[in-house]
Amino acid sequence: MAAIYGAELGFGMTELILALLLVQFVGIPFTLMFGSIPAAGHERRRATFVAFVIFNLVALPLAGILGGRVLASDLVGRSRPDFAATATAVGQGEYGVTNAAVGLDGAWGVQSRDDLGRGANTDYAFTAAPGDEITLLFNGREVEATYARGPDYGVFAVLVDGQDVLDEDDEPLTVDGYNAALRYEERVTIDAGADGEHLLTLVVTAERDRESTGTAMGIGGLEVLPPVRESNLGAILGMLLAVETVGALFALAVGRPLFGRLAVRLDTKRTLLLALCLYVVVAIWGFLLDAVMEFWFLAWMVAIVQGASQALSRSLYAGMCPAPLSGEFFGFFSIMEKFSSFFGPLLFAAAIAIFGSSRPAVLSVIIFFVVGGWLLTRVDVEEGRRTAREAEQALAGEVEG
Numbered sequence: 001m002a003a004i005y006g007a008e009l010g011f012g013m014t015e016l017i018l019a020l021l022l023v024q025f026v027g028i029p030f031t032l033m034f035g036s037i038p039a040a041g042h043e044r045r046r047a048t049f050v051a052f053v054i055f056n057l058v059a060l061p062l063a064g065i066l067g068g069r070v071l072a073s074d075l076v077g078r079s080r081p082d083f084a085a086t087a088t089a090v091g092q093g094e095y096g097v098t099n100a101a102v103g104l105d106g107a108w109g110v111q112s113r114d115d116l117g118r119g120a121n122t123d124y125a126f127t128a129a130p131g132d133e134i135t136l137l138f139n140g141r142e143v144e145a146t147y148a149r150g151p152d153y154g155v156f157a158v159l160v161d162g163q164d165v166l167d168e169d170d171e172p173l174t175v176d177g178y179n180a181a182l183r184y185e186e187r188v189t190i191d192a193g194a195d196g197e198h199l200l201t202l203v204v205t206a207e208r209d210r211e212s213t214g215t216a217m218g219i220g221g222l223e224v225l226p227p228v229r230e231s232n233l234g235a236i237l238g239m240l241l242a243v244e245t246v247g248a249l250f251a252l253a254v255g256r257p258l259f260g261r262l263a264v265r266l267d268t269k270r271t272l273l274l275a276l277c278l279y280v281v282v283a284i285w286g287f288l289l290d291a292v293m294e295f296w297f298l299a300w301m302v303a304i305v306q307g308a309s310q311a312l313s314r315s316l317y318a319g320m321c322p323a324p325l326s327g328e329f330f331g332f333f334s335i336m337e338k339f340s341s342f343f344g345p346l347l348f349a350a351a352i353a354i355f356g357s358s359r360p361a362v363l364s365v366i367i368f369f370v371v372g373g374w375l376l377t378r379v380d381v382e383e384g385r386r387t388a389r390e391a392e393q394a395l396a397g398e399v400e401g
Helices: 002-009 013-036 043-070 233-265 268-288 292-319 323-340 343-355 358-364 366-377 381-400
Strands: 093-095 102-105 109-111 124-127 133-149 155-160 174-176 183-204 217-224
Touching (some): 002 013, 002 292, 002 358, 013 292, 043 233, 043 292, 124 133, 233 292, 268 358, 268 366, 292 323, 292 381, 343 358, 358 366
Antiparallel strands (some): 093 217, 102 133, 124 217, 133 217, 155 174, 155 183
16 A cells, blocks of 8 residues: 555655665565574574664664754655645646636536546536636646547646746647546646646647547636655665665664574564564654655665565474375465455545544554454464474374374
8 A cells, every 4th residue: 555655745756666675676675584584593693684774773774864854855755734725826726727827718517527427527618619728826836627538629738937938859738628428627737847826728729630520628727836855866776775785784783682582582473573573663754754754764674574474484384294194284275365455445545534644544554463463372382382293293193194
């Protein structure tokens, strides 16, 4: 659900995709690291790895939160105040075609959503006369236009402050409204290029798709979007690697004297509990985060624990499975894992429905880590292993008999 949460906070698609890739690749070495912590034959490395994990548990949230709130907003991608209305322009928000701020110049006709039928969630303004315009004077940067498409729809041009808006190919931005079937709630985002007061103009042109039968245009509303988050990805990754470098030096320098005794006590079960503690911190931090920098640091922390918790849980489970029945036991394990995987999204969706935001939804998943950790403390690993060995001996006796 991270992509949904990040998108709601206004993070760009690039940050979301790269952060998810980061989790996959960074998780590999940390999975190997966590797997070595319960291994009694690697005493020196165990203490170093424990020191490194605990350093990350403290340093990543501390550096991410402080950096995200202290450093320049255009460096770390911190949210900015909503665009406010001015004496001459409207601010952030949604503006329907019947709103006084939306100008309809030409032969426009307005139809209510009740008259339009299924698919239209708002009133629409329609025209088919080339040269007709719809305007909005706003304070902000980006505006999302909701429009309709259909078999008799044409092309409309987009202007900001009287100038053509350019697309990714540096060509004037136009929107083709043709579609074989009538569709409402289509959306296009228009970037004015800079914060401030701008005049948005949508103009009906005489152009149309060769299969279109007309030049109609239908607009359902205009929304002034929140401020764009700006961040320096190179600087963020540099700070993240700097924290990891300091952590590695810390672990190598003081790992054995400070964490040697703790490392000896960390068997597979306790190490898995440590991983669940990291997940709790992740959920709490996810609830509080506000900057792109924090999102990246949080993604790194998820990478530390994600693969490790899965590997450790399978290792612990394998130790309590009779070897001849391992296929049966892990088949059951896999089924339960797949069956339980819908509870997280279900709780996430329920929290969004109740609170209207993803923040409480992120915090709500702590329930699974706390309950899972408590259940894990009730597992008698030694008894499980003893029972597994007895089952193996009994099965071996049956085979010999």
